[in-house]
Every structure is written in C-alpha cells, then in structure tokens.
Amino acid sequence: MTLSISNKSQAEAVNRPVIIDIKDLSLRYSSQDLNVLDYIDLQLYEKDFVCVLGPSGCGKSSLLNVIAGFQKQSTGEVMMNGKTRKKPNADIGVVFQHHNLFPWLSIEKNVAFGLKMKGVPKKARKQTVSYYLELVGLSAAAKKLPYQVSGGMKQRAAIARTLITDPKVILMDEPFSALDAITRVSMQNHLLEIWRKTKKCIFFITHDVEEALLLGTRIVVMQSNPGRVIVDMQNPLIRQNKPIESIKREKEFNKWSDYLLSCISDTESEIEA
Numbered sequence: 001m002t003l004s005i006s007n008k009s010q011a012e013a014v015n016r017p018v019i020i021d022i023k024d025l026s027l028r029y030s031s032q033d034l035n036v037l038d039y040i041d042l043q044l045y046e047k048d049f050v051c052v053l054g055p056s057g058c059g060k061s062s063l064l065n066v067i068a069g070f071q072k073q074s075t076g077e078v079m080m081n082g083k084t085r086k087k088p089n090a091d092i093g094v095v096f097q098h099h100n101l102f103p104w105l106s107i108e109k110n111v112a113f114g115l116k117m118k119g120v121p122k123k124a125r126k127q128t129v130s131y132y133l134e135l136v137g138l139s140a141a142a143k144k145l146p147y148q149v150s151g152g153m154k155q156r157a158a159i160a161r162t163l164i165t166d167p168k169v170i171l172m173d174e175p176f177s178a179l180d181a182i183t184r185v186s187m188q189n190h191l192l193e194i195w196r197k198t199k200k201c202i203f204f205i206t207h208d209v210e211e212a213l214l215l216g217t218r219i220v221v222m223q224s225n226p227g228r229v230i231v232d233m234q235n236p237l238i239r240q241n242k243p244i245e246s247i248k249r250e251k252e253f254n255k256w257s258d259y260l261l262s263c264i265s266d267t268e269s270e271i272e273a
C-alpha cells in the first residue's frame, strides 16, 4: 500500500481559529544573494503544536524571528488575530535554546519577572507563580538560584517564565537541544503535559524528527536555498493523552521517522506503507 501525503496544510481542515497568518513572506539579509525565506504561507491555529524541521541553515530561526517581530521581513506580512503584527508584543512568548534566566534571581523571582514588569501586585503574583511552578514541576526549587538547579530545571523555569505572561503563541527555538538525552526525554514529557493542560499554540523548532513525531500535532518541513515549506501535515501518530513512550512503540513510528528524514534530504512525498 502506498500512502500519499499532501504538502498542503491539512490543518486547513480543522475548525479552529487562525492566530498567526503568514502571507507571502520573504526574507533576504543584505549580505546574501538569495532569499533565506521565500514566499512562505503558513497559518498557526489555536491549540496547534507545530514542530518545524529542516536542514541546518534553511531559515527556521529566521522564520521564528520574523514571527516574533525581532526581524523584519523583506516582503509579505505576519498577521496576528487578523491584524498586521509589526513588532514584538506580549502575545508572543519565546523560549530559546539557552534559558536566559537572571543568575542573581531565584527560580521563583525569575518566573515572576514578567508579572512584576506588568505591575501585578505582590499577592496575586505569588499565587500565579506558585501555580506555574507546580505546572512545570519546580515548586521544590522555588528558592534556588539558577546555578543550583539542573539544565532541564532551568529550561522548565524558562518555560514557566514565558507561560506566566499568558501569551497567545509560544515560539520555541530548539529548547532542548543543549540537554543530555535523559533530561531531554523528561522535558519532552513535561512539555507535552503542559501543552495538554494549557493548549497554547506552540511553534517548536527542532532538528530531531523523533521529537517532532512525539510532540507535534502538526509537522512542517522546510527546505533550504531558498527556505520554503515543503511539507505541512497533521502528525499521524499523535493521540490524545498517550504517553511519549507508547507513541515511540507504535509500529508506524519508524516509518514516519524515515519519511520525515527523506523529506529533509529531498522533496519526496510518498512512502511505502
């Protein structure tokens, strides 16, 4: 049996509002002859967990930076909830590969930082912080300084610090790539649990096809030179509330993993099933 996979977004079939609408977006850095991003059309829907794959240098981080408003596109636009989004704003949270915690503040103060900046009173801040610390499993580490906790805990604090400001969309640029294999699996479980509880729209860049299959509701593959979206599909393996370990054991897991790897190296869109 041969499975055909459309490169067109299957998410268009879902009945959820679009949060981010990227239209005809191109980007060329002044130092380059070719567009880094070339006429990208992509929609992020409410409750999406979009994992973005692609070869190194295909423009994944550039796309994230444009969506976040850190980098201006050359042509096209990014709409957020129907309005053109021109600069960074609190509706878009970003988690990078490095946690960027303030080393002199405790974990709870780092997590509280965004609320303090917003002028949220101390009492309300305390309650919200303890909710988010519990959500990411860091209640016991609240008083510790970043250097006193593990890499995975620091990254969980960074996620809590982003979640606490209640952004509509969270952009994550390879947030687990600097972690060791065991911590990484534990972080994947944490993130999936957080997403299942909050259903935030997440745009998650990774180099790891398995990570994309374990976490994403939707998988986007980009090609390079110029950076374009060549695959945009619903994750065929994601199941409501299934733990990561059992998704990995599904008999189709290796096949989809091979398929995505082949997409990264060429634009092949068919697999033998």
Ligand SMILES: Nc1ncnc2c1ncn2[C@@H]1O[C@H](COP(=O)(O)OP(=O)(O)OP(=O)(O)O)[C@@H](O)[C@H]1O
Pocket (backbone or CB within 6 Å): 029, 030, 031, 036, 054, 055, 056, 057, 058, 059, 060, 061, 062, 063
């Ligand atoms: N600020 C910049 N100025 C000029 N060129 C840049 C800039 N940022 C990125 N580039 C170039 O744009 C291309 C895409 O880079 P980008 O980091 O977006 O790709 P990526 O897919 O995220 O790569 P990786 O997977 O290795 O992180 C690369 O050729 C890179 O050198």
